[in-house]
Amino acid sequence: MKALQTLHRREFLKLSAISGAFLAIGCSPAPGKEAAVKNLSALPAEQLTLNQFVRIGKDGSITLLNHRPEMGQGTFQSIPMILAEELEVAVDTVEIIPSIADRGLYGSQAVSGSRSIRTEYDIVRKMGAAAREMLIEAAANTWKIDKSGCYAENAHVVHRAEGKKLSYGELVEEASRLKVPENPPMKEPKDFKVIGQSLPRRDIPYKTNGTAEFGIDIEVPGMLYASVERSEVFIGKILEVDDTEAKNVPGVKHIVKTERNVWGKIREGVAVVAENYWAAEKGRMLLKITWDNGDLETNSSEKFLEDYKAAAKEKGAVLHQTGDVDKIFKKGKKIVEAAYETPYQSHVPMEPMNATVSVEADKVTFWGSTQNPNGVRSSLAKLCNVPEEKVTVNYTFMGGGFGRRSMTDVAEEAADISRQVGAPVKVIWTREDDQTQGPFRACTLNTFKGILDGEGNLEALEHKVTCQEIGKQNGHHEEAGGQIAGGILTDYAIPNFRISGVLRQHYVPITYWRAVYHSTNTFAHECFIDEMAWQAKKDPLQFRLNMLKDHERFTILLNTVAKHSRWSEKKKGTGKGVAIVDRAGSLVAMVVEVADVEGTAVIQKITTAIDVGIAINPDTIKAQVEGCIVMGLTSTIKSALTIEKGRIAERNFDTYKMLSYHETPEMETVVIKNEEPPEGAGEAALPVVAPALVNALYELRKKRERVLPFDLSKV
Numbered sequence: 001m002k003a004l005q006t007l008h009r010r011e012f013l014k015l016s017a018i019s020g021a022f023l024a025i026g027c028s029p030a031p032g033k034e035a036a037v038k039n040l041s042a043l044p045a046e047q048l049t050l051n052q053f054v055r056i057g058k059d060g061s062i063t064l065l066n067h068r069p070e071m072g073q074g075t076f077q078s079i080p081m082i083l084a085e086e087l088e089v090a091v092d093t094v095e096i097i098p099s100i101a102d103r104g105l106y107g108s109q110a111v112s113g114s115r116s117i118r119t120e121y122d123i124v125r126k127m128g129a130a131a132r133e134m135l136i137e138a139a140a141n142t143w144k145i146d147k148s149g150c151y152a153e154n155a156h157v158v159h160r161a162e163g164k165k166l167s168y169g170e171l172v173e174e175a176s177r178l179k180v181p182e183n184p185p186m187k188e189p190k191d192f193k194v195i196g197q198s199l200p201r202r203d204i205p206y207k208t209n210g211t212a213e214f215g216i217d218i219e220v221p222g223m224l225y226a227s228v229e230r231s232e233v234f235i236g237k238i239l240e241v242d243d244t245e246a247k248n249v250p251g252v253k254h255i256v257k258t259e260r261n262v263w264g265k266i267r268e269g270v271a272v273v274a275e276n277y278w279a280a281e282k283g284r285m286l287l288k289i290t291w292d293n294g295d296l297e298t299n300s301s302e303k304f305l306e307d308y309k310a311a312a313k314e315k316g317a318v319l320h321q322t323g324d325v326d327k328i329f330k331k332g333k334k335i336v337e338a339a340y341e342t343p344y345q346s347h348v349p350m351e352p353m354n355a356t357v358s359v360e361a362d363k364v365t366f367w368g369s370t371q372n373p374n375g376v377r378s379s380l381a382k383l384c385n386v387p388e389e390k391v392t393v394n395y396t397f398m399g400g401g402f403g404r405r406s407m408t409d410v411a412e413e414a415a416d417i418s419r420q421v422g423a424p425v426k427v428i429w430t431r432e433d434d435q436t437q438g439p440f441r442a443c444t445l446n447t448f449k450g451i452l453d454g455e456g457n458l459e460a461l462e463h464k465v466t467c468q469e470i471g472k473q474n475g476h477h478e479e480a481g482g483q484i485a486g487g488i489l490t491d492y493a494i495p496n497f498r499i500s501g502v503l504r505q506h507y508v509p510i511t512y513w514r515a516v517y518h519s520t521n522t523f524a525h526e527c528f529i530d531e532m533a534w535q536a537k538k539d540p541l542q543f544r545l546n547m548l549k550d551h552e553r554f555t556i557l558l559n560t561v562a563k564h565s566r567w568s569e570k571k572k573g574t575g576k577g578v579a580i581v582d583r584a585g586s587l588v589a590m591v592v593e594v595a596d597v598e599g600t601a602v603i604q605k606i607t608t609a610i611d612v613g614i615a616i617n618p619d620t621i622k623a624q625v626e627g628c629i630v631m632g633l634t635s636t637i638k639s640a641l642t643i644e645k646g647r648i649a650e651r652n653f654d655t656y657k658m659l660s661y662h663e664t665p666e667m668e669t670v671v672i673k674n675e676e677p678p679e680g681a682g683e684a685a686l687p688v689v690a691p692a693l694v695n696a697l698y699e700l701r702k703k704r705e706r707v708l709p710f711d712l713s714k715v
Helices: 009-018 075-087 116-143 167-173 201-211 279-285 301-311 327-328 373-384 409-423 431-437 519-533 539-549 552-565 618-636 687-701
Strands: 025-029 036-041 049-050 055-056 062-066 095-096 148-152 158-160 165-167 224-230 237-242 252-262 265-274 288-292 317-322 336-342 354-359 364-368 391-395 427-430 444-453 456-469 495-501 572-583 586-597 600-611 666-671
Touching: 049 116, 049 167, 055 116, 055 167, 055 539, 062 075, 075 095, 075 116, 116 148, 116 158, 116 167, 158 167, 165 167, 224 252, 224 279, 237 252, 237 265, 252 279, 252 409, 265 279, 265 409, 265 552, 279 317, 301 364, 301 444, 301 456, 327 444, 327 495, 336 519, 354 409, 364 373, 364 409, 373 391, 373 409, 409 427, 444 519, 456 519, 519 539, 519 572, 519 618, 519 687, 539 552, 539 572, 552 572, 552 586, 552 600, 552 666, 572 687, 600 618, 600 687, 618 666, 618 687
Parallel strands: 062 095, 224 427, 364 391, 456 495, 600 666
Antiparallel strands: 025 036, 049 055, 055 062, 148 158, 158 165, 224 265, 237 288, 252 265, 317 495, 336 444, 354 364, 354 427, 444 456, 572 586, 586 600
């Protein structure tokens, strides 16, 4: 398991010292009010800053600045809960607003890889504790007693002996003059009052009553709209543009060439810029562009798969190894072999890609939904050749991200157009743009060899991954890196075990997706573990327990999910499948139960046990598990992207299907309680959905599905 991130004394003091001297800009949606961009430095003068996370007014008002963007994963609530715990305030009594994007103040502010909680837990607690101790010291000075005679409670400091109290508002001015404590004491988990509670999320009312502001809602004075026509084979080059008809559309102001840099490759486009979005879109439809697509139109999903199958015969780069796999395989025992295939997948956030950027002579301003505020700031500074401190990033709520909004290409595209037309520009992608331009989750081929010993134990296993690698999309003759081994569990006690990878490089762009390679590799790995269990004639759950007998947390998880799913209760016409994963330190065990209903396989229930260490908000964790299940089922039994004539065939939801409400099964989630360091939950459960379902279907039908997606009604 990963250790907590530490904040060194010098870094802590530096951050605290500079926290009172910065321009803070964010978006503050309040219940019943229209969300609007705010200059936080313009807050009432009597509101003082104790550190970059806490602002307290003389009137007792408290503002907690959340430095992690919110895309549905719960950081808008969970990060402030950590802060409120040490500050001794109730989250529902304070205003929560996004902070500015500033790497110097907050370090990384990206929300990806389920990192928000696990990387910020110690830092945010320390900031809350520091503010609390300063307020206690201010009260002690006022009463002329020792600090030990005071304690903080409900936004007040209480005189321990006499019971009198002073509010934080009454103390904040004195507290702001005090030295920041170097090592403020923090609570023991047993004393937590906020952390561990299933508190209602503050952002949900905004998102249900229409007051929440997303990137696509942004409007700024003088703004123009842009719709961009791009090559459907991704890296096609513009040969000729006829924009005669497009220019005649009322409201169209400019037509310019633009480009995006996607993982080192330039993607060209033609932007129609207009007074309103519909004019821009109509003008785009009337463009006549001649593209040079080279020989890319000869490509197809079938061609890629043939390439992968040929490449899988290569030895590949060794990414993990224990024992001597080759020696065991040479013994001539019965070798079990299998291959599993997964397709490209789109991110399909309900809010399509968009960005609003204003490029001026000496400054750049961004408004929008992003998982990567620091990255946007840095990329725009470089693109527009201005110092980073001259770039202001105003980030909003996101209508989903799933890794796609960690990229900065859309912001750069908007900046390029703004620079050319001399006005703020909002670029809006259509659903077809999102579907056909990517980047996508990689398609993969996972191949296996396995051998059992005489007692039915897994003696040797080789898992080979053949796919594209996100960090190596340019160049040639590179070896696969450890990134593509994500999700292949190495905790099983297999004496001879090798993971290898074969890198394939294609022009179709890929990027991070919810759980990234865990979503493909775990499917294959946990299904093959199941194959070996059936080969050994052993219960699949017990087969896993036997290989994890020294892993206490996984043992607890498996026993918990077995209990809640009634694993040992077998009914005729039903099947149960199990799968486990370690995603970014969070451990998950899932059981899917299927039944034959008039000849059709139907998912009856999905039971999940999840161990994220200290659970900040259990209700949010359960919501994330349920979201993972819905997205996992969608990619397992509904949707896939296929390449036809070099381009994506599935352009919208008519062909790229989403799981519907009536198809969603009963779900039960059990959050394990312990005091291990907290980890993230946003991606953890997705990787086990496909293998648990496939394993359940095997028990029901005695037929193994090895290619995703598949039609559940035809299994």
